[in-house]
Amino acid sequence: MISIQRSQHSPIGLQLGPSSATLVQLAGSRQNRVVHAIAQEQFELDEKQSIEERDANIAAQIRQILSDHHFKGRHVISCLGSQELFIQNVRLPQLPVDEIAKVVAWEAEERLPYPLAEAELRHLPAGQVRQESNTKQEVILLACHTGILKRHLDLLEQAGLTAVAIDVEPSATLRCFHNSSNDVQTNATNCYLNFGDAATTVIFADQQNVLFLKYIMQGSNHLDHAVAENLDLPLKEAIRLRKIVTNSPTLDASDELHRSVIDSIRSILETISTEVENCLRYYKVTFRGKKLDQLIVTGNESSPWLIEFLSDRLSTECKMGNPFESLKCWPTSTSILERPGRWTTAMGLAMKEKSNS
Template sequence: AALDAQEWERAVVATARRLLADNPFRGRQVISSLPIDTLKITSVRLAEAEAPQADKILRKEAAERFGLDPAKDTINYLHAGSVRQSDVVKDEYILFAADNETIGTHIRILEEAGLTPVGIDAPPCALFRSFERTMRRQEDRERTIIFIDVGHRFTTVVLGRSGEICFVKQIPVGVWQFTEEIASSLGISSADADSLRVRLQRDEPVDAATRRPVVDALNITAEQLAGEIALCLRYYTVTFRGKRVERAIVAGGGAYELVLRDALRRHLSVEVEIAEPLRGFDLSHAAIDAGREAEYADLALCVGLSLKGWNGAASSRVSPERLEPVLEGESL
């Protein structure tokens, strides 16, 4: 059964405390991200003549769209680039917003878990920082890549080029929907459905009579999600003309779904690969097997958060200003 808000908070606090007690973490300062479903994201275009008043206009636009109070709620933005709309050149911005109550609850949960929050990041920015870190060659940085993080209930799509984010989209489809489609198709529990899904991921034996309907169920969600992501790609190629997307990198728990990667190849017509967020790190003293970095694609968000404020991370333009004004001194 689904947990209510208070039960979920207690579960998060208990899990965090157990992980801290059982593992050799250094310090208790933490940079975290808001749950993706609590972060409000949208795109806005302004005429070049409006540039001097961009900050005021964008904050007002976000407040009106999301019912926020600019005086106490948090509204930030990124400049995505210049686009041509009809015969007029406009500046496209990506807005990130969250209400003060959501941020306050998030901080309280962290503090109850024994952590000291020093920064809050937007998930798309943390994901891009994680991916962009590995794009050190100039030829790689000049390519446009679509980054896809398939989480539990949401998929985050980020397109970036030359160290800057150009497009962000949240899609309410994730690993949970794959599991529920299997459960519905076979008339079994979610736990049993998830077990079957993971067994197929690991290429473990599953009898033919069960394998076929499971694969069919996975394909239904994979086609739906790949179709939504293809619409993101189409928007990007129309908006930023001349910037062809060359490949897709998939992270999150859903990165290991072969049917999804195959669907993405069909819909996007680009090379699709699994993210390796730990590539380039010295893992000699970590409990992680070197050479198996592709098995840790679900750590992309965590890696991106850990790099926030690090001098070797991507340009500060990758991430908006801190989401909570009272959280000062975000460098690690």
């Protein structure tokens, strides 16, 4: 009898942004995970290309990344981004579990910007909330247009990848910090602020149970364009200069580059902070009795100076999220450990197992 050994390599976790790709693949058993391959690349894109040409271009660049960084196999777990999802918090009466999906579909039919028949629906139970004298069930509705989902899958196929699951970014984020060896308390309620290319995601969660979810539609791409516009630079040069400042452990007020970049992005950071403040107020009113432990910052923009800015602006303890703390051994490359939060979503995707959310 021939025994076939199960692969010790995880599927490739792929976070696909509008202009970038972040990929992580793990190796080893669940208790002894290490990073096998890891990459983050900006796409070279032509704005004049059609959607079909653009997707073919991205697929070709992903194939090159897979080859250059020695990823094993071509099974992938990807996720839908903020620009691909419709999200709505819905309050329902107390209902049996098997009836919630039906009622959520009715709610979706009234709220979706496209016909229900063209939607792929999911929902996350967010727990019980008090509304006046009544107890309601808070549910987070997630929907994706089937055309968008098909395009996403077609792009993966063009890249030579086989999708074993399509996840959502918030679930991937939480997976990195749940049941790990880091100092995030597993019995605490935390706020996760994840900076992506197109949006900043605000998640309140009790362990892996999402209580509140919101996309603030400003992210890394908006910061890059703000620098390009304010300093009258080509976008590629603006991205390069902003990366220098983002990678700096502290801001230097006497440094002309630091001053110019921060002045260019200050209004966007203030807007994001104000939106997060509103989310914090909503959480405190809606989920009374669930004390917030800390705010964990992840994603492309997570850096020591941003943590300091947010802690001061929000009057809340902020911590830089490091997804590698859940691993047996960390990567040794300095460039990888620089701003580790940028690997969070792709790491969480690679960690997904069949029995997980």
